[in-house]
Amino acid sequence: MLSLIGHFFAQTAPDEFLDGLSAIGAGIGYGAAAIGPGIGIGIVVGNAITAMARQPESAGMVRTTMFLGIAFTEALALIGFVVFILIKFA
């Protein structure tokens, strides 16, 4: 197994190796940056639905806050996305 890995590295040019590593890093970074907002949006919407079920008369205000909360949480994923495109395409 080790000899196979050594053979692979010996056959790969340093630039290709670094490109591969950066692609792996960009992919993992983008994926990891999307996990947190996914959990955050779940919490925001879950609590908003609970609030609307308890007080339907304040649903408008709750939905406004929920929409802004979702958009703020999504900004984290956008930052991860921008890091991804900067690593991969810039």
Add this chain to the structure above:
Amino acid sequence: MSGELLTRDLGPAVEAEVAADMAKRVLPVLPVLVLVAGLIWGPDGAASGLFAVVLVLANLALSAALLGGAARISLTLLMVAALGGFALRLFLLTAVVYLVKDQSWVDITALGFTLIITHLGLLIWETRHVSASLAYPGLKPTPSKLAGGRR
């Protein structure tokens, strides 16, 4: 299925109102944003900055449409729309940027930075407005009501 799961909100589409309000707010600052992007990154940067603003507004509009439509059908569907919509919008954003990345007018750095700055700037601006009025745009208190409350 219990009755709670079938509860829906037939009130006004507040998400669409907030998204439209944000679009109105970005219009006066759009030339400044494009000019600054152009000064920093050149003509390609200005075009990419404009494209990033369009992407942010489209992202917010799609989010508002999905959430507003789902809330009118069922609150359970709201959860599906929020999480599914998040994944869908990230996918669409990635697909659009992947499709235009090799165009001559695209500067990826300008596109990325303008995307984040516009998204966060608009949100902070809108949150400040919503916090100041203590209500969503449809319930914004009128000056006469405010004066009546002070007496």
